[in-house]
Amino acid sequence: MTFSIITDPYFRRAEADTLGDTVPVLAAGDIDAKSVTRLRAFVAREKLKSATIYFDSPGGLLTEGMELGRAIRELGFNTNVGRPGGEAICASACTDAYAGGVARFLNDRSGRLGIHQFHSGVRPTRDTEAAVQMISAVNIDYLAEMGVDPQLFSLASAIDAEDIGWLQPEIALQLGLANNGARPAIAEIHTSKMRPYLLLQQEHHDMIGRAIFFCLGGKLSIGLSLITTPETARAWTAGTTLSYVELDGKLALPGADAEASSDLVSFSRALTPDMANQLLTTETLAIRVQDRASSPHGQTIDLRSGHETMRDFFGQCLPGGLPASSVRTRDLVIASLSNQDGRRSATIIDRASLKKVDGRLVRGTAYLVTTEGKETVIFMSHMEFDCNAHRSRNLFMMFYDKTGKATDTSTTDWASVPPKSNAEALLLTACGKTRPADKHVFGNMKPFDLIQLIIGASNADAH
Incomplete structure (x- = not known):
């Protein structure tokens, strides 16, 4: 080189x-x-x-x-x-x-x-x-x-x-292989005048995004800041400025109170317990300011590594604790991967969804993705496996396009599972007769995030 x-x-x-x-x-x-x-x-x-x-x-x-x-x-x-x-x-x-x-x-x-x-x-x-x-x-x-x-x-x-x-x-x-100039986010609890606060911050190559959570009298509030240059801060707040956040791309906490101080653009909001709970399932918090005649400015904070610290801080602050979370724990594993004549396929099963029925039957959720050239087939299935008779059926199947949009539904009756097939890999995993390698265990990852990873890695022949 x-x-x-x-x-x-x-x-x-x-x-x-x-x-x-x-x-x-x-x-x-x-x-x-x-x-x-x-x-x-x-x-x-x-x-x-x-x-x-x-x-x-x-x-x-x-x-x-x-x-x-x-x-x-x-x-x-x-x-x-x-x-x-x-x-x-x-x-x-x-x-x-x-x-x-x-x-x-x-x-x-x-x-x-x-x-x-x-x-x-x-x-x-x-x-x-x-x-x-x-x-x-x-x-x-x-x-x-x-x-x-x-x-x-x-x-x-x-x-x-x-x-x-x-x-x-x-x-x-x-995967964190690329970061486009974003350093890892930090989540730390500090004290000021004997009062605790939670700092979330992420440094990017062009500015810093910062969110500080305060607890006062059993109520939560958040201060949001963009750290840039003094010239940029003044320019962004020169006119009537909208200020808001985006939670995984969805607008929230709108207002018109952004202010510039030196190299900071900042605004603050009160947080309800429901909004605090929503933040615990949010992956990306974007801080935005916008003149009514221009495009929005701002930067993002990756919240994923801070969820546990946020949960502890919010739970200790709110008198009644956090609302019951709707987050479901997954245990995704890749049961099979194959590549034959340019046709790539993978089966995924959520081991956390598996439940025994009538002693010999197991029910659970599985996913299949197949790519061949530019064609991609994705479906999710609520399946039933007969561990003794070596057969399976799809109780309900939902087909999706590459964006995750549902396109069709179907069902299938009991059918014998062919040896050394993707279907057999699913059955053996569901019935506990085989254990996927550690490198194929993806835990609580969102199913369509894992599917997109597989599709992205299967595009070698499409270029």
Whole structure:
């Protein structure tokens, strides 16, 4: 892999919003044993203090890819996928190097990120299989170290070593592989004048989103702030300004009271117990201000890592505690994955939904997704499994399109389950006769989030 400063003025102008004051650097070619040495020598020669590394690489050596990522993190550099005048890719070991970026951009201007399972390239033996398992564990630890959901490894393991699964940007964001300049959110309880408050904050490359929850007399309130520049803060509040939040994209707590103070734009709201409870199931809180004649401004806070801290703070503040939560715990596992002649399919079962009926029957909820070319079939089924007679039936089936919109319904009668089929994998899992590998356990993930991950990894042949 070679490194060079990107001087193309058109490229630098187009990337200005993500570059900021960093220097764009092109990292091109295979990752080999000397890539880290070349990068450090290049940084010293060019006296770089801050940079965004733009990758264009098909991959290379896995261990060296991780070491390159660690070097990039140590230097405090950002990463992206792209090159002047052409389409770029970052696949295989390059994805591990990309994960080292402090800010990891993947937007509509970026190239593609690709993943697949690791392979040693030698004939399998007991020794080589042990080595592969050890390297797999090292890779999982590395992803966690970089702040990436280790489920990325599970997803990559489902893709043949000779194939590539191209990740959609939204999937890379869900897994934390890309963050588009957002640092991990923090959730901390502090005290001021002997009164506790809960701070939720997320730093982005262009501003900071902050939410502070207060408890006074058994009532909750929230102060919301955008930390930007003094010039921007004054510009955003110069006219009559609407102020509100979006909870997973849905408008809430509207008002017209945003104020600017130095580099802050802020407003506050009272919170009802029901609204507090809703926040515990909200993944993304967006803070918005908007002049009536312009588009909204603002930034987001990822609430997922703060839910337990929020639950404790809210529950201790409210005299009657929180309203009963409607959140249902899931235990999603991938029962089977297959790829035959370009037709990929996966079956998922929610083990938390399984219930025994009449001793020999088990009922539960399952999902199936099949992709072939540009065609995708998704359905959810409330199934009944006869563990003794090795048969199953669909009590109720709902078909969906790729967006999660229901399109049709159906049922099926009892039918024998063919051996070594997706249906048998479901039956054996439901009846407790087989246990999926740990890498195929996805717990309380939303079913359609997992389905979108599978679809995103199955799009290799669609490009």
